[in-house]
Amino acid sequence: xxxIQAINSAMDVMMGRDPDVIVMGEDVGYFGGVFRATAGxxxxxxxxxxxxxxxxxxxxxxxxxxxxxxGLRPVPEIQFADYIYPALDQLVSEAARLRYRSAGEFTAPIxxxxxxxxxxxxxxxxxxxxxxxxxxxxxxKTVIPSTPYDAKGLLIAAIEDNDPTIFFEPKRIYNGxxxxxxxxxxxxxxxxxxxxxxxxxxKIELGKAKVxxxxxxxxxxxxxxxxxxxxxxxxxxxxxxxxxxxxTLVPLDIATIEASVQKTGRCMIVHEATRTSGFGAExxxxxxxxxxxxxxxxxxxxxxxxxxxxxxxxxxxxxxxxRIGEALKKIMKA
Amino acid sequence: xxxxxxRANLQPLSLHVPEPRFRPGDAxxxxxxxxxxxxxxxxxxxxxxxxxxxxxxxxxxxxxDDDGRxxxxxxxxxxxxxxxxxxxxxxxxxxFDERMFxxxxxxxxxxxxxxxxxxxxxxxAAHALDxxxxxxxxxxxxxxxxxxxxxxxxxxxxxxxxxxDRLQGKQLPIMYSVKEAGFFSISGNLTTxxxxxxxxxxxxxxxxxxxxxxxxxxxGSTAEGDFHSACTFASVYxxxxxxxxxxxxxxxxxxxxxxxxxxxxFAARAIGYGIAGLRVDGNDALAVYAATLWAAERARTNxxxxxxxxFTYRAEGHSTSDDPGQYRSAGEPTAWPxxxxxKRLRDHLIAIGEWDDERHAAQDLELAELVKAAQKEAEQxxxxxxxxxxxxxxxxxxxxxxxxxxxxxxxxxxxxEETASGRPWARK
Numbered sequence: 001x002x003x004i005q006a007i008n009s010a011m012d013v014m015m016g017r018d019p020d021v022i023v024m025g026e027d028v029g030y031f032g033g034v035f036r037a038t039a040g041x042x043x044x045x046x047x048x049x050x051x052x053x054x055x056x057x058x059x060x061x062x063x064x065x066x067x068x069x070x071g072l073r074p075v076p077e078i079q080f081a082d083y084i085y086p087a088l089d090q091l092v093s094e095a096a097r098l099r100y101r102s103a104g105e106f107t108a109p110i111x112x113x114x115x116x117x118x119x120x121x122x123x124x125x126x127x128x129x130x131x132x133x134x135x136x137x138x139x140x141k142t143v144i145p146s147t148p149y150d151a152k153g154l155l156i157a158a159i160e161d162n163d164p165t166i167f168f169e170p171k172r173i174y175n176g177x178x179x180x181x182x183x184x185x186x187x188x189x190x191x192x193x194x195x196x197x198x199x200x201x202x203k204i205e206l207g208k209a210k211v212x213x214x215x216x217x218x219x220x221x222x223x224x225x226x227x228x229x230x231x232x233x234x235x236x237x238x239x240x241x242x243x244x245x246x247x248t249l250v251p252l253d254i255a256t257i258e259a260s261v262q263k264t265g266r267c268m269i270v271h272e273a274t275r276t277s278g279f280g281a282e283x284x285x286x287x288x289x290x291x292x293x294x295x296x297x298x299x300x301x302x303x304x305x306x307x308x309x310x311x312x313x314x315x316x317x318x319x320x321x322x323r324i325g326e327a328l329k330k331i332m333k334a
Numbered sequence: 335x336x337x338x339x340x341r342a343n344l345q346p347l348s349l350h351v352p353e354p355r356f357r358p359g360d361a362x363x364x365x366x367x368x369x370x371x372x373x374x375x376x377x378x379x380x381x382x383x384x385x386x387x388x389x390x391x392x393x394x395x396x397x398x399d400d401d402g403r404x405x406x407x408x409x410x411x412x413x414x415x416x417x418x419x420x421x422x423x424x425x426x427x428x429x430f431d432e433r434m435f436x437x438x439x440x441x442x443x444x445x446x447x448x449x450x451x452x453x454x455x456x457x458x459a460a461h462a463l464d465x466x467x468x469x470x471x472x473x474x475x476x477x478x479x480x481x482x483x484x485x486x487x488x489x490x491x492x493x494x495x496x497x498x499d500r501l502q503g504k505q506l507p508i509m510y511s512v513k514e515a516g517f518f519s520i521s522g523n524l525t526t527x528x529x530x531x532x533x534x535x536x537x538x539x540x541x542x543x544x545x546x547x548x549x550x551x552x553x554g555s556t557a558e559g560d561f562h563s564a565c566t567f568a569s570v571y572x573x574x575x576x577x578x579x580x581x582x583x584x585x586x587x588x589x590x591x592x593x594x595x596x597x598x599x600f601a602a603r604a605i606g607y608g609i610a611g612l613r614v615d616g617n618d619a620l621a622v623y624a625a626t627l628w629a630a631e632r633a634r635t636n637x638x639x640x641x642x643x644x645f646t647y648r649a650e651g652h653s654t655s656d657d658p659g660q661y662r663s664a665g666e667p668t669a670w671p672x673x674x675x676x677k678r679l680r681d682h683l684i685a686i687g688e689w690d691d692e693r694h695a696a697q698d699l700e701l702a703e704l705v706k707a708a709q710k711e712a713e714q715x716x717x718x719x720x721x722x723x724x725x726x727x728x729x730x731x732x733x734x735x736x737x738x739x740x741x742x743x744x745x746x747x748x749x750x751e752e753t754a755s756g757r758p759w760a761r762k
Contacts, residue, residue: 022540048540054570059529059563066470066533066547069518072540074533086559093523094530100732102511102519103501107735139733162735207738251738 001197002189003174006148007037007113010155011075013201015045018073021159023050025060025077025113034079035115035174061087061112065094068108075159081116081168082125088133095164096139111158111165116144117225117272118304119172119182119318123311129224129273129304134166135249135282141165141206142249146173146227147194150247153204161206170224178225179232180320209253211260215242218266218331221257221283223247226270226319233324239332241268249279257283258290265296266331270319275303297334300327352591354662362665369671372399372618373406380632384610391601391611394645397620398678402685410462410624414688420461420619421679421689422697423481424453428676429701430476430486433709434493438507438654442717443493445507449474451649451667454619454675455580456550457481462626463548468538470518470531470549473508474580482515486705490712497723498715502731507718524555528564528577535568535575535633546633548576548626553600553643554585557593565607565641572638576629577609579641580616582648587661601643609639616646617672619679646672726752 001009014021023038029052032039042050053060057078064074078084084091095108118127134142141163145151151169158165172178176188189195213231217240222230227245234241242260246252261267267287269280280301287299302319310317356362375395378387397404404411412420431448438446449456456477463469469478479489491498493507501511511519518527518534531549538545555561556579568575579600583590593600604611610632614625622644629640647670651658683689716723730737730745737745 054563054566056559056563056566058559059532059567062526062529062560062563063533063536063567066530066535067537068533069530070468070534070537070541072537089523089560090526090529094521094526097521098519099735101501101505101509101521102513103504104732105500105511105513106519141734251734251740254739 001148001195002176003145003148003151003169004035004037006152006197007155007169008039008041009197009199010152010159011038011041012044014156014159015041015049017201020071020073021049021075022067022072023075023077024053024064026053026055026079028052028077033077035171037113038077057083057085057087058090061090061095061110064110065090065098065108068110069098069106073109073159075111075113078112078114080126081114081130082128084112084114084130091134091140091164091166092137096137099163100139107162108164109162111155111161111167113155113167113169115171116168117170117172118309118314119178119225121311121314122309124308127309129271131166131168131249132273132277132279135279139164141251142168143206143247144168144170144223144249145247146170146224146245147192148189148197149194150204150210152197153202154206154247156201157203157206160203165206168224172225173228177228180229180318180324181232182315182320204247206248207251207253209247209256210245211242211256212245213241213243215240216264217241218268219244219257219260219264220268220270221246222270223249224272226272229320230270230324233321233328236321237325237328239328252286254286254290257287261287261291262294265294267291267295268300268302268327268331270302270324272304272319274306275301276306278303297331300331302327352589352596354589354591356663356666358659358661358663360663362663362669364669364671367671370394370396372396373409375406375408377407377628380628381635381637382610384604384608384638388602388605388611391605391613392599394613394615395621395625396615396618397624398618398682402678402681404620404682408621408624410620410627412620412623414683414686416461417679417683417688420457420623421676421683422701423457423461423477424619424676424679425697426701426704427453427457427477427480429698429705430480430489433705434490435654437493437709441719442713443495443507444718445654446493447473447508447653448650449476451670451674452580452582452616452646453477454622454679455578455616455644455646458619458622459548459578459626462623463630464545466516466545467630468516468518468531468534468545468547470527470534470547471520472524472527472550472552472555472580473520474552475550476508476510479510479512479515479517482517484512484515484517486708487712490709491715494712494715494717495723496712496716496718498712499723502728503724525551525558525560527551528560529567532564532567532573532575535573536571539571539574544634546574546576546630548578550578550580552585553579553581553583553590553593553595554588556600556603565603565609568639569607569609572636574633574636575639576626576633577639577641579643580646581643582646584648584652584658584662586652586656589662599643601641604641609641611641611643613643613645615672616644617675617678619675620682
């Protein structure tokens, strides 16, 4: 399966298992979603469980919170992460705090799916990576898969989870992994082992990172598309790096990160999102606090620049092979 | 320069900034407020198409006339027992408000908000709805809880953030949450409950349930985007929901003109969404009851949502942190042409020979005693400012269903700091 099919399969499996799971969002019903992630679900489960919504993100999330309070398990879609901002108040002030402020009387077991990230010439409003906004909010879990296998297992876990979860789908790798070489043909998930996805139920526990490449020379922390870019750069440079796919940003798998950095003594953090106050800053601070005496070099952050996401200048902006390669040289020299 | 412009022949534009009719010191005369006679509004079938009765969105549904009689097609024909029950609930709300306002002034809690003059809006609606229907209130519908017979002591425990507070001292006073009484957790963020109520109602419909949802916001909060989203969703899916707009003329210091009242009514907002819209005398408990019952019947028969504007007046300050004397005339509350909801229902009961001044006075005394006794009981559990009443480590409970490592670490750090301070748990 490619990542779209895996995500579709996760919703299919969960709708089949739990009559309280419902799917809603702009164009998700009859049409099956602008990325085809919900294709076939309305025909299979009916219009009261899979339906199109008006174009109002604050309405979509607000309604989902109310459905959650009733006892349903909504999986709302926000068509692009760049358009999640109108729903911020409902996510930050309501979904994230409902359990806390009502001492558990009411909960918001919602899973907000949203395509995110760049690398597709999406310009300013189809490329953003706003995960840092959500990791800053107490009460929300943030999940980002990097393969079809993980996407399905993590999405099933998120839907079953009783806490509100933001599930960001890196749309650049919907159809195949991306190594950052935008000028070369792209691989398809059918040629990748993580494209092997069971058709039935399985889940991947939230809060668990995955060491995707074991190594001794340095630790690379990445998630989403950047896992593949980092892996490719490391192979090309012939550096024996340990690459960790975080998978869940909150709650973070700190034990796996600590063990790795304490072993390697070096840490590079890679994300597409803008640098200042991005999630990399939190990762860097945690590594510095917990692995200080093991560090042999300053922690490197390779991120998007602190600018809006540009259109024609995309490959200068994107933290691709050139920038990761330079950072790699710097951190290995230190 | 304007003189050099080729458009110099045009009059310059001017920006209209609304201004309330009366400011502090002004004499008040509400004769410009259009109050149609009681009984004059038509009562359509609750299944009528929403575009077939726009006049109800611009008019005013009133049942109680100046002589205390119940008149017209909206008269809900309630039994004297029911009328007395509503009167008692409204009087209890007022007694509760008085006592808790005073408790805040005595420093026993940090904050309070009264609903004086608006008691009918919540109390009559609570009596017209089924107990199982879900309410998504704003912060000024304490009348729902009281009318549903919820424990005053429990409400006070929340206000005091004391040992008995089910919300563990985490919420600002009056931000109640009572799932058992169908009262959704109150949020400080305005109108967020509106789309949530629609979602709850949609869920009820999707599951083939028979329960409906009702929600409340103030007229000021209708300006929030969530209001528009909620109305759109409710209309699109014909959600079994009742939208209540409590138009009490004031949003803190801003008069209703800043929410659009100079150009239209709030009930008329419904017309553009294809929602049934009713405008009701909010100080007339019978009109509020009848309109709510009509809307509930409409929702329960799959005819979709109703928006009700309750035309009323916020007789007191916005909150204990507010002094209305700074921005409006002190004469307004007493000059308000729709009077006092409690007095009007009392007069009606007296007019039909089912009540008298002595019984009313006796009930007021009894309710004052009841509230006083509840307060005494609640204060046994502590008041704000007399030390911490909840175990400190509970601060971290309920952020997530299970506590992740980073919260566990912060919790341990807090406990260690408290212990090292030499005065553990002594914070106020």
